[in-house]
Amino acid sequence: MVEVKGLDSAAPFEAQLQETTGPVVLINVFRVPEGTMDETMAKWREDAEFMKAQPGYISAQLHKGTGDSQLLANIAVWESTEHLVKAFSDPEFQAKHDGWPEGTVIYPHLFEKVAVSGICLD
Template sequence: MAKLESLDPHTPMFAQFKEKTGPIVLANTFFVPKERTEAFLVLFQRQAEFMRAQPGFVSLQLHKGTAGSQLLMNVAVWESTEALAAAFGSPQFQRMAADFPDDLVSYPHIFEQIDV
């Protein structure tokens, strides 16, 4: 399973699930060793298909860092933290998450849109 790290050590993602709000954006940056990129994409596609079918899912995009970067970033919009937490907590999602190699690092964080 990929190692989970917090972008904001004062507010880890699982603590963010306690705040009932929405809509939300999950930004999840992954460090993926170059030799694992192809396998990561196969596993990620399977997870994305599962998430698209979950209640409260709105959209998802995956981005790749430039200039040989080993970072990929998922940006997913959900109707609420409750919907995202339910999808993450499902046994099927947890089984898929366990398939990711241990040398991947995931940095998930939940955001709300603000008007500027």
């Protein structure tokens, strides 16, 4: 069973999902149990294929820590929090949620793009 932990106590993930906003960027860091990287990546792919078919999905990219790191980072873009919540709440997705390797810990958090003059657009 996967364990979910927060990154920011001032904005727990569950509270973020209640916000009406978008587009949103889900950054989800995974601490993968040693020896389960291939199994974890296969599970991520299964979940990502489901999410890719959902309304409001824009994109996803998986990143792996360098060297001997046991971290993965999923960066997924959604049209809105409403779309993300609907996809997460889908009974089919929830039924598959327990397939992660024992000891996997995830740290999900939602972000919005920010404009910084002369550097990047929102």
